[in-house]
Amino acid sequence: MAKYSRVSGSVGLITLQNPPVNALSAAVRQGIVDTVERALSDPKVKSVVICGQNGIFCGGADIKEFGSNMSGPPLVPMIHAIEAANKPVVAAIEGSALGGGLELALGCHYRIAHSKARLGLPEVTLGLLPAAGGTQRLPRLIGVPAALDLITTGRHVTAAEALQLGVVDQVTDHSTVDAAVKFAQSVAGKPLDARRISTYPCPRPSDLDALFEGVMEKVRQSARGAIAPVACVQAVRAAATQPYTQGMEREKELMATLFTSGQARALQYCFFAQRAVSRWSMPNGARWDTSKPRPVHKAAVIGLGTMGRGITVALAQTGLSVIAVETQEKQLMEAKQAVSGMLERGAKRRGVAPALDRISYSRDIQAVADVDLVIEAVFEDMGLKKKVFQQLASICRPGTFLCTNTSALDVDHLASQTHNPELVVGMHFFAPAHVMKLLEVVYGPRSSPQAVATAMQLGKKMGKISVAVGNCPGFVGNRMLKPYMEQAFFLLEEGATPELVDRALEEFGFPMGVFRMSDLSGLDVGWRVRKGDGLSEPGAPSGQPARIRQGRRYSPLGDLLCEQGRFGQKTGRGWYQYNKPGSRVARSDPWLHSFLEGYRARHGLVARRIDNQEVLERCLYALINEGFRILEDGIAAGPEDIDMIYVFGYGWPRHRGGPMFYAGMVGLGKVLERLEHYHQAHPDVPYLKPCSLLWRLVASGSPPLHKWREVIKKLHSQL
Numbered sequence: 001m002a003k004y005s006r007v008s009g010s011v012g013l014i015t016l017q018n019p020p021v022n023a024l025s026a027a028v029r030q031g032i033v034d035t036v037e038r039a040l041s042d043p044k045v046k047s048v049v050i051c052g053q054n055g056i057f058c059g060g061a062d063i064k065e066f067g068s069n070m071s072g073p074p075l076v077p078m079i080h081a082i083e084a085a086n087k088p089v090v091a092a093i094e095g096s097a098l099g100g101g102l103e104l105a106l107g108c109h110y111r112i113a114h115s116k117a118r119l120g121l122p123e124v125t126l127g128l129l130p131a132a133g134g135t136q137r138l139p140r141l142i143g144v145p146a147a148l149d150l151i152t153t154g155r156h157v158t159a160a161e162a163l164q165l166g167v168v169d170q171v172t173d174h175s176t177v178d179a180a181v182k183f184a185q186s187v188a189g190k191p192l193d194a195r196r197i198s199t200y201p202c203p204r205p206s207d208l209d210a211l212f213e214g215v216m217e218k219v220r221q222s223a224r225g226a227i228a229p230v231a232c233v234q235a236v237r238a239a240a241t242q243p244y245t246q247g248m249e250r251e252k253e254l255m256a257t258l259f260t261s262g263q264a265r266a267l268q269y270c271f272f273a274q275r276a277v278s279r280w281s282m283p284n285g286a287r288w289d290t291s292k293p294r295p296v297h298k299a300a301v302i303g304l305g306t307m308g309r310g311i312t313v314a315l316a317q318t319g320l321s322v323i324a325v326e327t328q329e330k331q332l333m334e335a336k337q338a339v340s341g342m343l344e345r346g347a348k349r350r351g352v353a354p355a356l357d358r359i360s361y362s363r364d365i366q367a368v369a370d371v372d373l374v375i376e377a378v379f380e381d382m383g384l385k386k387k388v389f390q391q392l393a394s395i396c397r398p399g400t401f402l403c404t405n406t407s408a409l410d411v412d413h414l415a416s417q418t419h420n421p422e423l424v425v426g427m428h429f430f431a432p433a434h435v436m437k438l439l440e441v442v443y444g445p446r447s448s449p450q451a452v453a454t455a456m457q458l459g460k461k462m463g464k465i466s467v468a469v470g471n472c473p474g475f476v477g478n479r480m481l482k483p484y485m486e487q488a489f490f491l492l493e494e495g496a497t498p499e500l501v502d503r504a505l506e507e508f509g510f511p512m513g514v515f516r517m518s519d520l521s522g523l524d525v526g527w528r529v530r531k532g533d534g535l536s537e538p539g540a541p542s543g544q545p546a547r548i549r550q551g552r553r554y555s556p557l558g559d560l561l562c563e564q565g566r567f568g569q570k571t572g573r574g575w576y577q578y579n580k581p582g583s584r585v586a587r588s589d590p591w592l593h594s595f596l597e598g599y600r601a602r603h604g605l606v607a608r609r610i611d612n613q614e615v616l617e618r619c620l621y622a623l624i625n626e627g628f629r630i631l632e633d634g635i636a637a638g639p640e641d642i643d644m645i646y647v648f649g650y651g652w653p654r655h656r657g658g659p660m661f662y663a664g665m666v667g668l669g670k671v672l673e674r675l676e677h678y679h680q681a682h683p684d685v686p687y688l689k690p691c692s693l694l695w696r697l698v699a700s701g702s703p704p705l706h707k708w709r710e711v712i713k714k715l716h717s718q719l
């Protein structure tokens with residue numbers, strides 16, 4: 001809807017009304033068409049102001065409408081009619097003007113923004129392009145390079161940057177509507193020809209071809225297979241090379257291809273899933289809307305290694321006071337320097353003062369006595385963590401939340417070391433903790449809803465996508481990673497190379513394949529875990545027995561590399577070779593290839609040809625199968641939780657929507673059939689055996705993802 005009133009005698013004020021973001025639904029578009037017509041036909045009205053209710057101009061087209069039959073007046077002619085009006089129209093921008101919202105403002109003759117407003121064309125992040133004239137008007141207004149930057153990245157700019165770029169005409173710290181009304185009065189009756197952006201010639205840089213070639217190459221590289229950024233460049237090129245009307249035709253044509261694409265569906269699913277995961281629930285019925293978090297002002301971090309340092313930075317940047325505890329003097333000194341450096345660099349980037357004085361360092365754990373919440377990040381050693389939790393239970397004041405950053409250990413077992421297990425949850429950050437967006441909040445059977453709510457709220461404040469998950473070895477992300485990595489190892493045994501496996505996964509859209517990722521994070525990490533699980537045995541015999549552990553197929557390849565001191569990038573050798581320890585450029589390693597040949601010969605394995613499809617099916621379907629088991633076990637409340645964990649924590653390409661969404665796109669029947677096929681070929685690999693939830697979903701006609709919860713509920717009620 002849009003509300004109409006006449007203010008200050010001669011200004012028609014149109015207010016968009018569609019909470020929470022005034023999205024341009026059919027009703028809002030109809031409202032705009034009607035009220036603009038009314039203002040233009042009223043002789044008392046000399047100029048018009050368009051604003052949005054509740055401090056937000058407009059969040060763009062209504063994304064929820066995209067999946068349905070779109071009725072109501074289309075945006076393009078609506079905006080064109082505003083631009084063609086014979087009375088000045090001023091956009092009063094508060095909060096956000098995004099996507100179609102900014103395109104509407106670009107159709108107005110003037111734009112006035114509040115200093116705190118954010119503007120942008122984020123359609124590319126939804127698998128689309130700005131198709132209400134945005135790709136044609138913006139380059140005409142601010143030039144091709146700046147428009148390409150905004151349109152291909154979808155980044156939001158501040159009002160100050162928008163003013164500098166020339167997107168807005170004025171910025172105010174006071175009431176935007178008042179300023180816009182005053183301004184509208186001042187321009188009433190003035191000629192408008194020079195204010196219609198569609199009539200501007202598009203500035204043509206002299207090196208146009210070189211510019212577009214360069215941008216296209218950069219965009220293709222960073223898009224990792226996403227099609228929308230490429231279409232955005234093509235549309236802007238049309239603005240630079242063709243008259244406006246033809247450019248608009250090109251914009252429409254490119255949009256038509258994107259609009260119905262699987263990638264647009266995936267990206268729009270991610271948009272809503274990202275928001276849905278904050279509405280968490282636990283199997284005992286506790287929920288986000290009935291659980292009250294407690295405020296956290298002061299926190300402590302125990303252990304200042306890789307993770308503890310990043311967590312300390314993230315907490316301080318959020319405005320909390322932090323007590324950082326590290327037992328080793330040398331580590332403490334190094335950590336102080338590293339944390340200060342990270343804070344200073346972050347502050348410089350954001351143009352604020354570094355939060356150095358929010359942190360106090362100590363070697364004594366007694367220093368945490370009066371904090372609201374502790375995050376333990378010592379070595380991944382259950383004995384050590386148990387001791388730390390016992391100490392915390394006796395030192396901290398009653399009511400302090402005790403959290404662990406363990407990657408895979410039993411959170412409930414740690415909780416049982418304290419007097420108040422209900423105050424214990426996992427806060428599983430990802431490295432580097434001050435950068436990575438994902439936080440798994442792990443609840444045990446005794447964690448209180450308040451502890452979960454508090455950790456979720458703290459995560460949100462830290463700018464994380466926080467996902468609440470149940471307690472099991474590896475939680476959600478690392479539990480699913482195990483079968484994925486296991487398949488990659490088996491593929492090497494059967495004839496693949498690290499290069500072949502990585503290429504297939506990188507072409508799929510992962511920033512790094514399994515082996516490059518493993519070299520980056522260190523092969524010794526998994527080795528230590530496998531030793532702890534009694535899997536890795538030095539000097540194991542050759543032949544079949546060496547590849548069976550605990551009754552199932554096992555690949556000792558990773559262990560054998562570690563026995564040679566090949567820990568990955570840090571030692572300059574791993575699945576690849578590097579120029580020197582710490583170097584990041586992976587090169588194919590002939591030693592590794594002859595090692596694999598020797599290994600196969602020793603174990604009586606005959607290498608066969610493996611193609612990309614097999615790599616993808618075996619690695620991804622094994623991972624997806626474990627995702628279904630996680631849903632079946634109630635460890636994740638829904639597929640969206642798993643998908644957001646993989647998109648934000650594990651580099652799953654967002655334009656493929658996350659593993660569970662991807663399974664739905666491929667077809668659950670097909671995933672089941674391929675898992676069955678591979679399980680028959682490898683009966684000693686339990687991860688390839690399709691789980692009962694997948695069978696059940698296929699038997700129920702492969703319902704769309706938003707209906708899976710009903711099937712899971714039924715399955716649980718029958719158990």
Ligand SMILES: CC(C)(COP(=O)(O)OP(=O)(O)OC[C@H]1O[C@@H](n2cnc3c(N)ncnc32)[C@H](O)[C@@H]1OP(=O)(O)O)[C@@H](O)C(=O)NCCC(=O)NCCSC(=O)C[C@@H](O)CCCCCCCCCCCCC(=O)O
Nearest residue numbers: 023059060061062063098099100122130131132256259275
């Ligand atoms: C605006 C925000 C920055 C606000 O952030 P905040 O943190 O305050 O709030 P939330 O993000 O939590 O949001 C609150 C609530 O609102 C929902 N929501 C937000 N934005 C929208 C929206 N645009 N539409 C619908 N719903 C929205 C959000 O989901 C939350 O609710 P929930 O229940 O999920 O918790 C922030 O919200 C934000 O960034 N929003 C998105 C901004 C954006 O991306 N805008 C661009 C939208 S796309 C667009 O505008 C396209 C235009 O270019 C117009 C294109 C013309 C269309 C023509 C179609 C032609 C088709 C031709 C094809 C023909 C094919 C054929 O042949 O058939």
Ligand SMILES: NC(=O)c1ccc[n+]([C@@H]2O[C@H](COP(=O)([O-])OP(=O)(O)OC[C@H]3O[C@@H](n4cnc5c(N)ncnc54)[C@H](O)[C@@H]3O)[C@@H](O)[C@H]2O)c1
Nearest residue numbers: 303304305306307308326327331377378379380406407431
């Ligand atoms: N590194 C990762 O990528 C990653 C990611 C997610 C979670 N984790 C988990 O985070 C935790 C920490 O991992 P990390 O990689 O930062 O380890 P790390 O080896 O880099 O650091 C651990 C630090 O803890 C300190 N420490 C040991 N005992 C202590 C004690 N009693 N009191 C105070 N400090 C003590 C050590 O001196 C060391 O500085 C582990 O549980 C790990 O599984 C790690």
